[in-house]
Amino acid sequence: MSNNTVIAQVGLAERPRKSRLPARLDLLQSLSGLFLALFMWGHMFFVATILVSEDLMWTVTKFFEGYYFFGQSYPWLVSVIVGIVALVFIIHAALAVRKFPINFRQLQVMRAHAKEMRHHDTSLWLVQVYTGFAMFFLASAHLYQMFVWPELIGPGFSGDRMWGAYLGFWFYPVLLLCVELHGSIGLYRLAVKWCIPNMSREFLSKLEKALLVFFLLLGAVTLIAYMKIGIHVKAGDFQKDYTPSSVMMEHSKAAPTSMDGMLVKGE
Amino acid sequence: MSEAQKTVQSGGAQQTRNRTLTFHILRYNPQVPGDKPRLQQYQIEEAEGMTLFLALTEIREHQDPTLQFDFVCRAGICGSCSMLINGRPGLACRSLTKNMGTDITVAPLPVFELIGDLSVNTGKWMRGMSERLETWVHTQEKEINLSKKEEVMDPDLAEKIYELDRCVECGSCVAACGTAQMRRDFVGAVGLNKIARLKLDPRDNRTDADFYELIGDDNGVFGCMSLLGCHDVCPKELPLQTQIAFLRRKLATIECTECNK
């Protein structure tokens, strides 16, 4: 055994060295997760602007479509952002799936283990697995939709989508739950995995729960706000392609284009 | 003397109302052809200060001489007696029955090769891990001049090394590890802790690149999913979370100057 000893400095380093790939992939998994979690926080704040006013939400939408830079909206800019996020999402999913149970037997073993152990972090990880698995489909669908039809964002369009226009009423509530659970648990697990920040697990765990509750509440309220609008859109008393009245006045001739053409509120 | 009275009386009082404990023990002897795993029940009367060591010994000596389990030091030092106690790994010799309900389930540690009943072959696993990770100090000198004074070492560093050296290889961390449950080749916290300990030790001449050879893959530090079952069940309360994170940070960004590709 002592013949196989690896000591780089003692002239025994001649054998092929191990690939650095696992190291980089581990790092990339964490970084991609971090990016997605932070993106989702930002995303949540942007969509939650609806709670302030429809106008603010519209403004944010137009901001991402480049309206304030070019004087005109280019929804494909949103597609670009969605594309980047989707790419990170695919990378993250591909890296994370390596750690998933590879067959039903492994899943069973893991579930039995978590049940026996009654261990918080182990159970949390199972939540990660379940929500991650769900998001393969849910998040993919959402990203695809946003990538192909980036113009479907706005107070009216979003309200319509969330009130089941394309994917069913259940879609956004379930996606919200998955995203927030996966994201907040993920961030907690990142912190304990790397010991950055080097804080006690008790504190980090509390922080994680607080953030989870905050974003779930914010998400729920936001969702309800959109759904309300969605009901109005369906009833025809809310303009799908909503445009703030001030903007309407200024640009009555050259208003932003839309698929459905313009409908005046209250018409 | 009032203290004396109290103690003496409490000792006497407890004898009159001892609980009856029901043990549910996972029995299976792979040496016996056709034997099937089953939960067998035993009832014994609880005694003051009864540990699982005393209880299981009593069962073996008075009720079932075939019951297999491993105890050595029975003082929490040797790490022989880790088993699943009500589902969680722990040292049976240190587990007092009075801290448990009247129904106690005891099962062998998972992951390790089962010898029979509660006895598992942790020794074989640990030896394999030691050989694989080369868990000894690698020095450049072959000969030590034993007449000479020893090399000096900073007292704080010596203490830090001892802190990690306290591992008793009981296998609790491996049994509590979700990764180890799913991937049998995972080195476990016990192995990672050993590398962290050797990495601290200036007497070990290996570099980070050398340690990467041992644990730089998904059966090593990058396989760890940070479920931290290890950290939470370790009977010696070793700082496994921080040690594994420390190795991960060191090795995740390590350069590869000598990689052949």
Next chain:
Amino acid sequence: MNVIYSDVLVIGGGLAGLRMAIGAQRRGHKTIILSLVPPKRSHSAAAQGGMQASLANVIKGQGDTEDVHFEDTVRGSDWGCDQVVARMFVNTSPKAARELAAWGLPWSRVRKGDRQVIINSQKVTITERDEAHGLIAQRDFGGTKKWRTCYVSDGTGHAMLYTASDRAIAEGITVHERCEAIALIHDGKRCYGAVVRDLITGEIRAYLAKATAIATGGAGKLYKVTTNAIICEGIGHALALETGVASLGNMEAVQFHPTGIFPVGILVTEGCRGDGGLLRDCDGYRFMPDYEPEKKELASRDVVSRRMEEHIAKGKGHKSRFGEHLWLDITLLGRHHIEHNLREVKEICESFLGIDPAEKWIPVRPAQHYTMGGVRTKPTGESQTLRGLFAAGEAACWDMHGFNRLGGNSVAETVVAGMIVGEFIADFCDDKNNGIDVSMKLVEEFVSREKGKIQSLVNSSGKENAFKLNLEMQDVMTKSVGIFRNAEALEAGVKQLQQLIERSRNIGLSSKSTASNPELVAAYRTKMMLKLAQTVAYGALVRTESRGAHFRIDYPQRNDKDWLKRTLAFWKDENGTLPHLEYEPLDVMKMELPPGWRGYGAKNYIDHPDTPKRQEEVDAIKKQMEGSDRFAVQEKLMPFKDQLPAALRGKNERIDEPLKD
């Protein structure tokens, strides 16, 4: 028949066994270790206190040398030890400590500057030297003149065992775990290996080797309450005994510790009483002042143990389901003191008793602690009577402990004897005349004999229960051959053990499996242990004096005139119930330190006729050589270096004794 060959077969994977194996393997001899448990689980791990090595790094150890360590060891042994071996030991101990340091053992280190310590319950500030900073630290220990005990925090044995075990793995030494030697293979003159039973499958194999070494540790489980691990059943001792050829030395020398936690026997440190803790009986009464008005609880270890047993015999023990015990009361020390100065005691009480010692009393009773006796060997570690059989550590009577072992010398002996005996084993294997020239017929005879024994146990219709016989043996040993001995009790004990031995021939099993079967194991071990127990009891009965830990109320004096000799026990008749005893005299005229008062305990002994003569000689030599260097004086008094392996003869460097070359 499955036969496994190696150059060296080491039975026992504790510190002594590992170190021997490393020595032999490094010299190119293929070594196999047999171990009941994974080596890292061995009882060596429980040695918490530390290892005696005269490094003299700390200021309180300044002036310590091999000479001081030697004198402490000899006095501690009550002059029962082999002084040449004690010399070999003290010269090698610093080397062993330094070797372990180089192998990665995290010895606690000296920190320069001031620190506060408690000496005789007084706070004292001591200042460590700058030049000692970072060297191996030493702590104070009972029975030593200097602070000499090297330690690794509170886990010295554990750290040593792990270092040695990992070293053995590095050397590629094969360990057959969960394998038990059940008989030595020999032809009456030469040992060739062992018949071994696999504890998992029950398979019986023959292991043949040029040299066979026993390193199985102590025999604490002969007693009901012991600080020893439950695997310390003295099976290694019994293996040698059952050959009828190899002898066991001084088996009656058994050390007891006053405060083992009851009933499990886990040790509670002496510090409890040192700091002011009291012993109380079933009525809560503090009884020690009645027996020892002057020193009370702080009389010496053996005295306190004796008084406690005496008090229990009077019916003053607290009766519990597991038997009788007394109480150790440290509640009066206060929570702060307990939580800061006696942390370990607190943790043990919490984990094992579920009590808070700041509020409740600790149940204690003297517990068997150490087996001074063992396989009698020459200074090389080889049996005096069976060639090719070696022994080291607690299982051996090498004999550096005599009738009482000094604290910190046990764990030191394991590695020191391992180093020395390992070299001699390698020398033995190097010798062309020592090949494995055993006839296979003999091997087969041994194997089939042992298979037959197992089979007959399994088939037996006997009514005796092995567990019960074992408990009865422990009872007899505790009652008759405990810390307090007299002819009447010993005679009764010997007789009872004879009956138990007879009854043990009638053991029946309820489980008939020959594979892993704890009842079967208990059965054949109990049979072996009973013989060993009888060797202890009978030796104690015949030795009509008190020496070290062997205390006879009916013969309270140390009697150098008649008893300055080592008991050698043989078990010649397989069907007999008593050992055959012989005695090996100690030559006062060759002693470096002639017998005298130990410096503590009773000044009560009968001199050997040669003692005054030798004392004069020694004094004359010392006077004549006054001013010469201490090594020359020592050499003149009692040469020993030629007994050591060449590699270990060097001096030991110290801060105050720099090496010249």
